[in-house]
Amino acid sequence: MAGDIPKHSAPGSSQYATLSFHKTDTVRLLCFPDDIKSNVESLIASVWPPGIQSTGPCGEAYEFEFKLKGKPWGYFGTQDAVGAIRLLRDILALLYDQSWELVTSAICSRRYTAKDTLIFRKNSPSSSALPVQQVEWLGLATAFYDKIRIVYEAKNVGRPGLEADHDHLGIVIMNLKKMLESLDYFEKGDWSHDSFEFKLKGRPWRSRGEDSVKMRLMVLRLLETMESMGWRVYATILQRTGTDEDRMMDTWYFVRTRPSGDEVTSRS
Incomplete structure (x- = not known):
């Protein structure tokens, strides 16, 4: 069927993963391991005061979705916008700590409402390009x-x-x-x-x-x-x-x- 992901492309030990933002309230993780999904969920619950509305797989099992209460990615709402900066800042810090290095941010859609997809690479402790300092x-x-x-x-x-x-x-x-x-x-x-x-x-x-x-x-x-x-x-x-x-x-x-x-x- 058109649009299906071939079986041989299952991420498995993929060294690349994405963090992306959808609609006005949704965060999606693609190809991150389960421990990262769990850590991100705990962080969102502690940093985003309105809380999480729902979580679960999105489409194929390789992508996991967090639907938040409120509108962190919305056009209006100064309070939500400031809270969203704190939220994303702390997600970046968490991934950084776990040796997931940000490779680039990219717009992957021509829709005017599109937001960035963040592409990360997993570094081994011995080859990590990230500094070890706090x-x-x-x-x-x-x-x-x-x-x-x-x-x-x-x-x-x-x-x-x-x-x-x-x-x-x-x-x-x-x-x-x-x-x-x-x-x-x-x-x-x-x-x-x-x-x-x-x-x-x-x-x-x-x-x-x-x-x-x-x-x-x-x-x-x-x-x-x-x-x-x-x-x-x-x-x-x-x-x-x-x-x-x-x-x-x-x-x-x-x-x-x-x-x-x-x-x-x-x-x-």
Whole structure:
């Protein structure tokens, strides 16, 4: 029958697997082992306050689906959007800990509501390209036409027992504010839904022509600023549903090696 998966293609010991987002509320795992499915389910239950509506195989037995309550991947809903950043950040941390390395994110559909599929490779302990140091995670998202939101806590749920630098979020906010001021983008900053939100002058995420050049320059300066504090980009992910007239933008996930002792957290 058309669309059937040939028997010889059963994943078995596959070193590749995918994490994908569907509709406004669904997470699917393809070709991950059972222990990863169980760990992801436990993490979702602890990190996503609305909870899980249902779980189970989706189509062929190789894919497993979590249907969540609420709309983490929806177009509207700031609270759900911030919670979804925390959720995906902690799933990335969990997979990272289990030596599943993110290879790439990809759009595998032409539908305007399509979101990214994340492709992972399993590394053996001896060949893993992932650093062995303890790391922590930060999410950074654009919002509306003029906002940047930072999601970072003093404790990363995805890495039990790992306490982050309580003062580091203040350092991140201060340095990003200086960068935005230098480009005349900063309008104000405040807390919103347990995350910090910058409101920018103008509408940079809707800019055209010369204004779009300035916007891309801001993106470069943002990366330089984050790197100066030890953060590197791990993934940029389109995780929310857009409309036929209004595309959503990527959420950026940063990782840094956790400083030890009195190591300085800012080089700026």
